[in-house]
Amino acid sequence: MTGIKMEDQALDADQVLDVTGLNCPMPLLKAKQALNIMDAGQTLLVKATDPGSVRDFKSFTDLSANQLLKSVENNNSYCYLILKGE
Template sequence: MAVVKNADKKMADQVLDVTGLNCPMPLLKAKQALNKLSAGQTLLVKATDPGSVRDFKSFTELSTHQLLESYEENDCFCYLILKND
């Protein structure tokens, strides 16, 4: 797992690579990363766990954060999350 800060300013303020990790680790690592961001910043999460699709959808529906985009790319599930608080 690697955290790449400011990897692509057009995409996100921070990129979190949790490929290879299984539930619940992708979501837990994403929550930790979001806690370090300021309101209005974005986090791009890259995961390989198919269960993360359900997890990130539920998490953003139940939190103040917003799921801006969810897509598949290069065998990864990608989630662009806006921190709202």
């Protein structure tokens, strides 16, 4: 497992995806690609800077088998911890 410390919170995940600097729709598309090659039950930590990603990742996980375990915002940076569904 790898992790990132953000806003005094340690976020551990099986895989980390850094999409900082990318704008919609790229953060979500890259996350979907990463999730497609992961096994169910694994976690993906996505680090982004696009403010629109807050809405995108919430909608994506609401409409898919994946679960948004945590969403953290700090100084225009966003981290999403996603559990890969079945």
